[in-house]
Amino acid sequence: MERRVRVRFAPSPTGALHMDGVRTALYNYLFARQHGGDFILRIEDTDSNRFVPGAEEYILDSLKWCGIEIDEGVSVGGPHAPYRQSERREIYLKYAMQLIESGDAYYAFDTPEELNAIRAEMEAKGETFAYNYTVREKLNTSLRLSAEEVKERIERGDQWVVRFKMPENEIVKMDDLIRGHVEVNTSTLDDKVLYKSADSLPTYHLANIVDDHLMEVSHVIRGEEWLPSLPLHYMLYKAFGWSDTQPLFAHLPLLLKPTGQGKLSKRDGDKLGFPVFPLRWVSPDGEVSRGYREDGYFPEAFVNLLALLGWNPGTEQEIFSMQELIDQFSLKRVGKSGARFSPDKAHWFNAQYMHVRDNKELAALYIPIAKEHGYECSPEKAEKIVGCIKNRATFPGEFWDLSSFLFEAPEAYDEKAQKKYWKGDAHKLVSQLRDILAGIENFENQNTEAICHAWIQENGISMGLIMNAFRLAIVGASKGFGMYEQCEILGKEETLRRLDKALATLPETV
């Protein structure tokens, strides 16, 4: 019988969610949806020292903005609540004790200071320290100490940790859905800390395995940085006797910085001018980081570009709706090598979504922009404007530059454009065109265009000359979109006013 697909996204609230993290969440979500399974959000806050206020809320907001819906977990609840690991502490202690009883783990009383001293000492000798089978019986552990002494130390309040007793010279055979078969000798691994008495919390490894088991997680889809600890996780499942129900693993390739080497970091974004966070983030010490949302990216575009960073459909399709991603996503088609993020392609994706965006939605973005510049703009007018400029824009932030002339009549006329277009019969022709427009009642662009073009053709006027001169008169420069659309938006009165002013200001031409 096929197991129900249950996946989890398990971030740690130590700061803003990086786009790499959003991508991991997205792949988990797509996988869950495709298989009719559950997408669980679990917060892994087992490091009391690194907790950052606001981080959890930020994670929730980011997922929501991307359209990633949580089926179960923090913020929505579910049958395995609580989903915040700090609220499940007593569960982990029980399992840590179980491993001690079964002999798969032991108490260790070394203080971090002692360990650091040993490390430093060995490093000085050119050796590396590993807490493993070679040393665990020489250190202050329950493997060396007598049962009474262990009991006494615990009772008198000595701090202790539980470490996994990694066996010597055993081959762990693992399978990864993306990377295939991997084998590791346990002798190269060390005795990881599973639980610490100092804050009564487990470390990632224990909490992760216990929770995935308890929450009946079927597939673990996570970043490649976890691959080296996969053998430990296999060994933990084995020690608990859960190997037959352990989840299947898939380790995602890393997101690399656009240039140079290494993985994508916040600094790259600052330097190369693109965000690395989905949403704007203000760290507790007041440092502000830009976000895709605030930069004007549409969530659909962001999700689309993220989906293609590491995964590809095997076809030539590049634009995907969330539903299409759900239908077509496959772990088999996730690459093995790191994906380098390209700001150029990110722009292109957003432009694609901009071009087909509904005018009503864009108008809602446009109105406040106009207001910011001191102009009231009706929804009808905004829709018209936005319909004319959207395929020359990549971000809503460009809207004003592309259309401000509709609100602000030219004060002066661009000199270069004058030199180029205001010559020959320009003055005379624009003057004639003005009179024709003055006689038109219906200023809809199709109508004015039909009438004006008929006149242009009948008289054999150069299209380039008349239209460019016309543009200079109305806009004041060699920019803007279709002249007749512009006139329709300006209205007859304003159009004529601008023409009259231009004819009065610009020289008669020869």
Next chain:
RNA sequence: GCUCCGUUCGUCUAGUUGGUCCAGGACGUAAGAUUCUCAUUCUUAAAAUCAAGGGUUCGAAUCCCUUACGGAGUACCA
């Protein structure tokens, strides 16, 4: 250092079990076409001796080995 993972145009990548790949698409770049400016759109071009070397094979980007390079991990962090 040690362990693990990776390596196809500048970038993202396609290339299912080796032949139809003198390697396809997209972004970016260049040229041209269209257009009332600009943009959009369209067409075309340049761009990878498939990291290098060695095998296996009639035949390898595809299988094997070695090397190089890159990445990750190596915490009482996740």
